[in-house]
Amino acid sequence: MxxxxxxxxxxxxxxxxxxxxxxxxxxxxxxxxxxxxxxxxxxxxxxxxxxxxxxxxxxxxxxxxxxxxxxxxxxxxxxxxxxxxxxxxxxxxxxxxxxxxxxxxxxxxxxxxxxxxxxxxxxxxxxxxxxxxxxxxxxxxxxxxxxxxxxxxxxxxxxxxxxxxxxxxxxxxxxxxxxxxxxxxxxxxxxxxVKGGPEALAITKNLLRELPGVEFAEGLRRMADLSAERFTSAEGQEGIAAFMEKRPPRWVPC
Known part of the structure; x- marks a missing residue:
């Protein structure tokens, strides 16, 4: 069929x-x-x-x-x-x-x-x-x-x-x-x-869905924790390294 x-x-x-x-x-x-x-x-x-x-x-x-x-x-x-x-x-x-x-x-x-x-x-x-x-x-x-x-x-x-x-x-x-x-x-x-980090895109999608319903101060607290977590993540570190070295991150399709 x-x-x-x-x-x-x-x-x-x-x-x-x-x-x-x-x-x-x-x-x-x-x-x-x-x-x-x-x-x-x-x-x-x-x-x-x-x-x-x-x-x-x-x-x-x-x-x-x-x-x-x-x-x-x-x-x-x-x-x-x-x-x-x-x-x-x-x-x-x-x-x-x-x-x-x-x-x-x-x-x-x-x-x-x-x-x-x-x-x-x-x-x-x-x-x-x-x-x-x-x-x-x-x-x-x-x-x-x-x-x-x-x-x-x-x-x-x-x-x-x-x-x-x-x-x-x-x-x-x-x-x-x-x-x-x-x-x-x-x-x-x-x-x-396709230039965005796969994990970062998935988390950002979730953030867009859920954050508007969160109380303001609580939202800031959660987002501060999330920001710190992403800067130290493997994907975040690769993105920063790629920027500093003026090359595409490894996740960008060839």
Missing amino acids: TELVHRNVEDGVATVTLDSPRNRNALSARLLADLDAHLRAALADDAVRVIVLTGTGPVFCSGADLKEQRDPDSAPVTASMPDVLTMIWESPKPVVCRLNGTARAGGIGLVTACDFAIAPDTATFAFSEVRLGVVPAMIAVPVLRRVNPRAAAEYFMTGEVFDAAKAVEIGLLNRAVPEDELDSAVRHYTGML
Whole structure:
């Protein structure tokens, strides 16, 4: 059976591609299982420093597979949307979403679980769930951590389509660029990310998630301890030595 997700590794970057254009890369049981497997493989591969999530065709991801939702016994479920969203959100390796096009509903959940998101300026977005009589439930968890609350309320409740410029404005995307600049924009991010220490990047991701909820004085105490620990760590010492010796650190892919 043909895989609905593919993975390619080059120069420390694993590109994981949704490849089910016939149904607009809908989140079928098969696609979720393949996506789960390829994400796990990328996370386990020491040669991979950064993960890029993208798709084929004019649509990045259209959300849930509605045909399967009408017949939930039509395909065995081996991986769940919560599992995939959690894996992306908690990944110690940075995840960059390269939107090849439009995203809808659950597809936007994948976008917001990633650390960075870049889309062509022609892409459109919509939380279409309420118009089907359902709710943007699971995806609300990452979306509400990225998107302006007023905007989230507006688009969750109206289902209105909005463009890439608005997606940047409300915090859904980092950048919207002309289609012919998409790959160079993604390389801009991945090229910078592979220069960071793997441990430092993983810890910084965790810091960004947890620190805003910590009381101010307690946060300073914890961060002072963390700063001292990282300066004396093997990775920190290698980074300092590389800077002083004017060479790339050992973790930068050749």
